[in-house]
Amino acid sequence: MTRCVARELVEGSGVDAERLVDLLVERAVAEVGNYYYYTLLRRHLVGVEGDALRRVIDDAREEDRNHFEALVPRIYELGGRLPAVPATALGGLSGLRDLPAEADVPQILPVLLKAAEESVRAYTELCSVTSGKDHRTYNLVLAILHEEIAHQVWLLEFLGRGAMEHPARPRELSPFVTQFLHAPRPVALKSVSCPA
Numbered sequence: 001m002t003r004c005v006a007r008e009l010v011e012g013s014g015v016d017a018e019r020l021v022d023l024l025v026e027r028a029v030a031e032v033g034n035y036y037y038y039t040l041l042r043r044h045l046v047g048v049e050g051d052a053l054r055r056v057i058d059d060a061r062e063e064d065r066n067h068f069e070a071l072v073p074r075i076y077e078l079g080g081r082l083p084a085v086p087a088t089a090l091g092g093l094s095g096l097r098d099l100p101a102e103a104d105v106p107q108i109l110p111v112l113l114k115a116a117e118e119s120v121r122a123y124t125e126l127c128s129v130t131s132g133k134d135h136r137t138y139n140l141v142l143a144i145l146h147e148e149i150a151h152q153v154w155l156l157e158f159l160g161r162g163a164m165e166h167p168a169r170p171r172e173l174s175p176f177v178t179q180f181l182h183a184p185r186p187v188a189l190k191s192v193s194c195p196a
């Protein structure tokens with residue numbers, strides 16, 4: 001069996017690599033599920049409140065896509081693979097796909113908030129699993145955690161103030177995760193194929 005150096009290093013530092021990869025894959029699938037659901041939801045939001053919530057969702061949607069793209073390279077470095085899943089099996093919010101023609105904002109907000117809380121919980125767990133052991137994954141999941149907390153704050157602010165102005169673009173999206181996007185492929189890992 002070929003060696004997977006990144007995985008060996010992580011295991012050597014005391015992390016259960018298999019569990020870590022499972023958690024990372026779960027999050028990656030949830031992120032793309034959120035992106036999918038947000039893309040549908042934004043088409044169903046109407047009225048002043050709907051327009052305002054759409055601005056929040058648009059920013060969260062772009063950042064969740066970035067989270068997915070930032071997670072994938074680390075999953076592959078650790079010898080993990082993403083499952084080829086049909087859209088119906090996506091995690092995150094996509095299980096709630098039966099959208100009415102006009103989404104009811106008061107009804108949809110608790111669902112979005114619950115998903116945001118779940119994301120914060122999951123990335124907090126990933127920080128705990130990797131803290132002081134797997135610095136590379138820790139830095140990544142901490143960066144995503146910062147942005148997931150921001151999503152939660154946007155929704156809570158919306159809930160508190162109604163159709164308030166969400167900071168209009170251009171504003172910086174993914175201020176914490178950008179550093180992990182478009183990173184050069186690690187040369188040392190090219191010659192090493194990890195077990196599927």
Ligand code: ZN
Binds near residue numbers: 031063064065067144
């Ligand atoms: Zn996310």
